[in-house]
Amino acid sequence: MHELESALRAEKELRRQASDEHQAALSGLRSRLSELEAERDALAAEKVKEIARLSAELAQLRAELSQVHERVTLPNPAPSTTSARAGKVVQGLRRIRGIGPAYQRVLEQLGITRVQQIAAWTEADVLAFAEKLKIRADRIGKDDWVGQARALEPDPDD
DSSP, rough: OOOHHHHHHHHHHHHHHHHHHHHHHHHHHHHHHHHEEEEEEEHHHHHHHHHHHHOOOOHHHHHHHHHHHOOOOOOOOOOOSSOTOOOOOOOGGGGGOOOHHHHHHHHTTTTTHHHHHHOOOHHHHHHHHHHHHOOOOOHHHHHHHHHHHHHHOTTOOO
């Protein structure tokens, strides 16, 4: 009986030690959890401040952009025989919106010198000249070079 009581006391002591160790571990984990939550809250507060700062900066930039936009008036690019910038009469292939000096030079080197030649282009011609100009054929289609050419008056030197 004395042995059983001694064994029970030893077991009770072991259980108490294990319980104390678990309590200590649990207390340490709770403490670490509190530290991590404090770090998270501090980081979140910093992020909120950063977002507020960036939002204010974005609002300021939008206001500046709006002011610049109000001051700048862009010409409406409509097919015309006059150039809005220079006030000069645009002649030749450049009367077609989308054909600038570089495209005009290449087209002239390829034998296209008159608007009426473009007006007569077929779909195959559009594909061929797009390849030679090193542009996509749908660019010619979007700017409607053929349609514009058909709508324009014949070249003055014809």
